[in-house]
Amino acid sequence: MTDMQIKQIVDIVKTGRVLTDESDRFSYSFDASFGTFLPDAVIQTKSVEEVAELVKFANREKIPVYPRGQSTSLSGGPLPVKGGMVIDLSVMNDLLEIDEEDLVAVVSPGVLTADIHKAAEAKGLMYPPDPSSSHVSTIGGNLAENSGGPRGLKYGVTKDYVIGLEVITPEGEIIRTGGRTVKNVTGYDLTKLIVGSEGTLGIITKAILRLIPKPPASETVMAVFDSLVDAGRAISQILTSGILPSKMELMDQASMVAVENYQPSGLPTDAEALILIELDGHPMAVRDEAEQVSQVCKQIGAREVRVPQTKAEKEDVWKARKLVSPAIVRVKPTKISEDATVPRSKIPEMCRRLQEIKEKYNIHLVVFGHVGDGNLHPNIIADKADKEEMARVEKAVAEIFEAAVQLGGTLSGEHGIGTMKAPFMEMELGAAGLDMMKRIKQAWDPHNIMNPGKIFPEPGQKLVLSE
Amino acid sequence: MTDMQIKQIVDIVKTGRVLTDESDRFSYSFDASFGTFLPDAVIQTKSVEEVAELVKFANREKIPVYPRGQSTSLSGGPLPVKGGMVIDLSVMNDLLEIDEEDLVAVVSPGVLTADIHKAAEAKGLMYPPDPSSSHVSTIGGNLAENSGGPRGLKYGVTKDYVIGLEVITPEGEIIRTGGRTVKNVTGYDLTKLIVGSEGTLGIITKAILRLIPKPPASETVMAVFDSLVDAGRAISQILTSGILPSKMELMDQASMVAVENYQPSGLPTDAEALILIELDGHPMAVRDEAEQVSQVCKQIGAREVRVPQTKAEKEDVWKARKLVSPAIVRVKPTKISEDATVPRSKIPEMCRRLQEIKEKYNIHLVVFGHVGDGNLHPNIIADKADKEEMARVEKAVAEIFEAAVQLGGTLSGEHGIGTMKAPFMEMELGAAGLDMMKRIKQAWDPHNIMNPGKIFPEPGQKLVLSE
Numbered sequence: 001m002t003d004m005q006i007k008q009i010v011d012i013v014k015t016g017r018v019l020t021d022e023s024d025r026f027s028y029s030f031d032a033s034f035g036t037f038l039p040d041a042v043i044q045t046k047s048v049e050e051v052a053e054l055v056k057f058a059n060r061e062k063i064p065v066y067p068r069g070q071s072t073s074l075s076g077g078p079l080p081v082k083g084g085m086v087i088d089l090s091v092m093n094d095l096l097e098i099d100e101e102d103l104v105a106v107v108s109p110g111v112l113t114a115d116i117h118k119a120a121e122a123k124g125l126m127y128p129p130d131p132s133s134s135h136v137s138t139i140g141g142n143l144a145e146n147s148g149g150p151r152g153l154k155y156g157v158t159k160d161y162v163i164g165l166e167v168i169t170p171e172g173e174i175i176r177t178g179g180r181t182v183k184n185v186t187g188y189d190l191t192k193l194i195v196g197s198e199g200t201l202g203i204i205t206k207a208i209l210r211l212i213p214k215p216p217a218s219e220t221v222m223a224v225f226d227s228l229v230d231a232g233r234a235i236s237q238i239l240t241s242g243i244l245p246s247k248m249e250l251m252d253q254a255s256m257v258a259v260e261n262y263q264p265s266g267l268p269t270d271a272e273a274l275i276l277i278e279l280d281g282h283p284m285a286v287r288d289e290a291e292q293v294s295q296v297c298k299q300i301g302a303r304e305v306r307v308p309q310t311k312a313e314k315e316d317v318w319k320a321r322k323l324v325s326p327a328i329v330r331v332k333p334t335k336i337s338e339d340a341t342v343p344r345s346k347i348p349e350m351c352r353r354l355q356e357i358k359e360k361y362n363i364h365l366v367v368f369g370h371v372g373d374g375n376l377h378p379n380i381i382a383d384k385a386d387k388e389e390m391a392r393v394e395k396a397v398a399e400i401f402e403a404a405v406q407l408g409g410t411l412s413g414e415h416g417i418g419t420m421k422a423p424f425m426e427m428e429l430g431a432a433g434l435d436m437m438k439r440i441k442q443a444w445d446p447h448n449i450m451n452p453g454k455i456f457p458e459p460g461q462k463l464v465l466s467e
Numbered sequence: 468m469t470d471m472q473i474k475q476i477v478d479i480v481k482t483g484r485v486l487t488d489e490s491d492r493f494s495y496s497f498d499a500s501f502g503t504f505l506p507d508a509v510i511q512t513k514s515v516e517e518v519a520e521l522v523k524f525a526n527r528e529k530i531p532v533y534p535r536g537q538s539t540s541l542s543g544g545p546l547p548v549k550g551g552m553v554i555d556l557s558v559m560n561d562l563l564e565i566d567e568e569d570l571v572a573v574v575s576p577g578v579l580t581a582d583i584h585k586a587a588e589a590k591g592l593m594y595p596p597d598p599s600s601s602h603v604s605t606i607g608g609n610l611a612e613n614s615g616g617p618r619g620l621k622y623g624v625t626k627d628y629v630i631g632l633e634v635i636t637p638e639g640e641i642i643r644t645g646g647r648t649v650k651n652v653t654g655y656d657l658t659k660l661i662v663g664s665e666g667t668l669g670i671i672t673k674a675i676l677r678l679i680p681k682p683p684a685s686e687t688v689m690a691v692f693d694s695l696v697d698a699g700r701a702i703s704q705i706l707t708s709g710i711l712p713s714k715m716e717l718m719d720q721a722s723m724v725a726v727e728n729y730q731p732s733g734l735p736t737d738a739e740a741l742i743l744i745e746l747d748g749h750p751m752a753v754r755d756e757a758e759q760v761s762q763v764c765k766q767i768g769a770r771e772v773r774v775p776q777t778k779a780e781k782e783d784v785w786k787a788r789k790l791v792s793p794a795i796v797r798v799k800p801t802k803i804s805e806d807a808t809v810p811r812s813k814i815p816e817m818c819r820r821l822q823e824i825k826e827k828y829n830i831h832l833v834v835f836g837h838v839g840d841g842n843l844h845p846n847i848i849a850d851k852a853d854k855e856e857m858a859r860v861e862k863a864v865a866e867i868f869e870a871a872v873q874l875g876g877t878l879s880g881e882h883g884i885g886t887m888k889a890p891f892m893e894m895e896l897g898a899a900g901l902d903m904m905k906r907i908k909q910a911w912d913p914h915n916i917m918n919p920g921k922i923f924p925e926p927g928q929k930l931v932l933s934e
Contacts, residue, residue: 100707103707152650159656175903179877181877181880182619186888186892187922193654212711214707240570240591241680282750298708310811342648343571343647343648345569369648411653413651415652433643441655
């Protein structure tokens with residue numbers, strides 16, 4: 001941007017701040033994925049009108065606009081890869097209203113997702129989407145990326161709970177989509193198009209979220225299997241027995257070893273798989289279902305099945321699962337967290353392929369995640385200073401994507417495409433499918449100013465993890 | 468179409484039929500809404516490739532293409548308002564595959580929705596969307612219109628269960644969207660854009676539907692209220708007490724009177740409202756919840772609360788609700804069935820406004836529907852031969868739409884826009900919101916061949932019910 005353009009931006013932003021010092025801009029140059037890209041200016045304002053004016057100006061002057069929440073993205077969503085302006089929406093955090101009668105929450109984009117959980121629970125309600133980052137990530141980021149989480153198995157993902165939006169279009173118009181009703185078929189579903197479009201179709205400035213009554217009780221079942229294949233069979237059998245658990249999480253042997261080395265938790269490191277199942281609902285129902293789930297696991301040959309009784313015991317069991325992420329970065333400093341997702345029946349085959357890829361490229365691979373909906377998290381642990389290792393990692397990641405797509409799955413279950421997976425889009429969608437997406441982008445954003453460089457691959461673009 | 472064009476169509480359709488006789492074409496000139504429009508040709512073929520060739524041809528020659536299921540549409544979805552070709556997809560009905568492990572159904576568009584219900588239930592699974600027409604409507608029509616139904620309260624609508632599609636684009640390309648995984652954030656969500664786009668963005672030739680475990684038990688509670696406002700209060704209180712019923716249906720006094728005149732069912736015709744609540748889930752849970760719901764209704768002043776015990780008793784109670792539609796057309800021959808939907812808290816106010824509209828225009832208005840999610844069905848009963856009455860009806864319908872939008876609701880909860888509600892689109896969406904929808908249509912269908920005349924109003928278009 002020119003000095004003149006910066007001056008014009010400062011004129012537009014009457015109630016907020018424009019950051020142009022290099023040290024300030026540096027804080028906005030990275031996220032939880034790879035690469036650093038310095039923006040020309042960072043804008044913080046609570047005024048929707050000012051943001052709309054900024055976008056109008058950017059559209060006129062063809063300046064890239066990068067909306068940003070707390071930048072916990074694992075796929076490069078908020079990276080300002082082409083410079084221009086970053087709009088820091090984490091400051092737009094004043095509105096968090098729970099309407100018990102309409103069963104909705106109305107929120108501004110900078111509100112932390114965990115704060116929505118708390119506010120809903122205080123009124124006996126629940127906002128189900130629970131990305132692992134919810135205590136630090138904003139709802140605006142969750143909306144842009146259509147975040148998932150463990151409860152996706154029973155309750156679905158962010159998109160399933162968004163019924164209305166206020167959005168600034170790439171040309172700076174403020175539009176409203178959907179509304180406060182769960183049923184709405186008035187024209188095209190712009191709400192569900194914009195949620196998950198990773199900030200490439202506009203800036204979300206308000207959202208209406210659907211809430212549900214909070215289930216009054218929950219139970220947890222922990223089962224240890226000597227064989228990963230048996231664990232897979234148990235999962236299938238539970239899901240076809242009339243029970244829909246709220247969570248079904250898997251930890252493989254490597255995850256358990258990592259946790260035990262990091263913070264000993266009594267995990268069975270000689271077993272191939274540990275599964276954790278949470279059931280929620282009516283107290284009598286979940287007790288009975290926990291019993292049924294335990295029986296299935298035992299019949300299939302679990303070597304240990306445990307139903308923790310007290311709240312503290314339950315928390316202990318889930319804590320081990322939460323330790324996987326911090327534990328594995330202790331092994332090596334660089335974590336490449338993937339979310340390639342396969343149809344549920346293909347989980348054992350995907351596990352086998354991951355094992356092959358691990359051996360072929362001699363990489364440190366850990367597998368855990370939301371096994372009930374096929375959303376595994378193969379994590380590769382490496383050191384990005386080691387160029388030779390990172391070259392092997394790049395090849396391994398490409399093969400993981402290929403395996404997922406070959407098995408009828410998808411590149412990304414919940415982390416988004418961003419910069420990281422853009423080179424693989426055509427492999428999954430085909431040229432015609434990708435073209436239909438591009439047409440929407442071009443029709444809405446003719447000057448390609450909204451989050452350019454994301455989702456759509458540039459000609460010849462390849463995955464690069466080494467800098 | 469010219470004779471030459473018809474001949475070219477006949478050449479493309481090698482495995483199916485092309486109907487051109489006037490008597491055949493007449494059968495395809497109407498649906499369950501208003502108006503008759505004769506197509507130039509009707510095509511029946513099971514071949515996706517032939518349909519794709521037809522669309523390519525139509526795109527080249529700028530011939531309107533009207534996809535059609537069983538034509539139960541209440542909003543004019545399949546009406547061939549600009550002539551051209553109707554593609555009868557009800558013949559594409561061979562594929563209905565239930566995959567228990569992946570928890571999906573894979574279906575072709577001509578399959579009846581009720582047959583999907585049966586096939587899923589045979590394997591202990593459930594396809595939740597339950598439009599009232601499911602025994603006669605095709606899944607293709609349900610997908611095009613994003614159909615709802617009573618279970619929308621707990622389970623959502625058609626769109627919430629579609630995870631993958633095969634679609635013929637308006638230029639005749641065959642693309643695949645989504646897949647067999649519940650979580651998928653690879654690019655824009657074309658699946659949810661196409662579902663509910665009323666056949667204006669392409670032709671769905673295959674769908675992958677998400678299934679859930681079938682709840683093992685259900686209970687019904689029937690409550691009679693002297694006051695409609697009390698019924699509304701009971702509904703709110705139940706929904707904020709940690710219970711999410713699978714259905715919550717309302718019948719107003721006029722509906723009960725109509726049913727009693729049609730087929731006496733012992734309904735309390737002197738009461739203002741009857742609500743029917745269904746709870747589904749674990750047997751112990753639903754028994755307990757039925758008890759809690761009964762208590763709430765009694766506390767709020769229901770004059771009668773009943774929990775039918777046997778299967779036959781339960782069916783009797785629901786039968787009365789199902790009789791409303793056939794009963795009201797006995798009063799007068801023309802039924803204008805609306806689905807204006809309001810936020811749940813605005814139901815009492817909407818009922819009051821409907822009463823005012825009824826009196827102002829001296830029309831026969833009956834209110835029933837899915838009260839738990841704000842999706843009321845105000846039905847106007849009239850005689851379309853009576854021009855003076857229909858002119859009053861047209862004004863009343865416009866005021867119903869205005870009331871819904873003013874109360875923060877929507878023109879259509881589940882019937883779609885079609886021809887019937889197109890004139891009111893801008894009132895709800897604003898010019899900028901409608902423009903963003905049009906841009907998608909233009910980008911995908913530059914020659915406007917796919918179901919032209921639907922959703923988007925023509926300049927100066929008004930609602931016309933009299934012919």
